Amino acid sequence: MIPLRWLRGKLGITDKDDSKGDWPCVVLLLKEPHFPSSEEAVQVGQASWGAHAPVELMSTANGGKSYILASGKFVFSVNFGSVPYGLEGQEPSEAQQRPWDEHNAWLSIDAPTQNVEKLRQSKTLGGVYQLLLVYALKTWSPNCLGIYFPSESITVPNLGGLAESLQWGRQHGIDLSFLK
Numbered sequence: 001m002i003p004l005r006w007l008r009g010k011l012g013i014t015d016k017d018d019s020k021g022d023w024p025c026v027v028l029l030l031k032e033p034h035f036p037s038s039e040e041a042v043q044v045g046q047a048s049w050g051a052h053a054p055v056e057l058m059s060t061a062n063g064g065k066s067y068i069l070a071s072g073k074f075v076f077s078v079n080f081g082s083v084p085y086g087l088e089g090q091e092p093s094e095a096q097q098r099p100w101d102e103h104n105a106w107l108s109i110d111a112p113t114q115n116v117e118k119l120r121q122s123k124t125l126g127g128v129y130q131l132l133l134v135y136a137l138k139t140w141s142p143n144c145l146g147i148y149f150p151s152e153s154i155t156v157p158n159l160g161g162l163a164e165s166l167q168w169g170r171q172h173g174i175d176l177s178f179l180k
Contacts, residue, residue: 024119024128025110026136027148029103029155033082034143041067041078048134049074074131077110085148093172096155099146109135116151126180133179137162152178 036044038057045055053072060067065080085106091097109132119125129149136147146157147165154176156169170176 022116022151023110023112023114024116024125024132025108025150026129026132027085027106027108027150028136028139029085029099029145029148030105030107031102031143031145033080033105034141035065035080035082035107036078036139038064038067042069044135044138045069045071045076045078048138049076049131074111075113076132076135077108077112078135079108079110081106091155095157095159095172096146096174099148099155099157103145107139120178125178129179133162149178 038060042055042057049055049069049071055069055071058068058070058075062079065082067078069076069078082105084100084103091100111128111132114128116125119128140158140162142158144158146155147162148155154169154174156165156174156176159165159168166176166179
């Protein structure tokens with residue numbers, strides 16, 4: 001994603017700083033495109049992360065389909081696509097594959113200044129995912145067919161609320177230990 005590479009460059013983060021080249025990200029696979037305005041994205045960000053510091057819009061990119069938000073020392077990006085996400089999904093169960101087969105749009109919440117492997121080594125990856133999941137929770141609706149974790153290659157279908165869906169995943173053998 002060009003806007004994230006641009007942001008990483010502006011923040012002085014290079015590929016050599018990022019051994020695997022990936023950051024924590026959650027993707028909501030959507031039935032229909034539904035993209036908030038920048039004001040709505042900031043409002044959801046404030047409700048998600050603004051308890052200790054205000055959430056500010058740093059930049060809008062990608063023709064208004066990407067917002068870079070900051071809250072204290074944290075930087076997040078919220079990205080939208082009105083086409084299927086870049087992968088088709090090759091899921092082990094029909095329930096996990098269904099969101100891939102039926103989605104027509106997506107929304108991602110990323111922590112582009114973080115590195116998954118470094119966070120995993122420092123045992124703080126789950127905390128960053130929890131921050132991303134709060135935003136996902138606040139945007140969760142019947143329009144969301146499932147949630148995908150790109151760095152983990154894991155899809156969890158929407159089976160009601162976000163918590164119920166993650167619980168279903170755990171009960172059906174999906175390894176969500178990275179969320180702890």
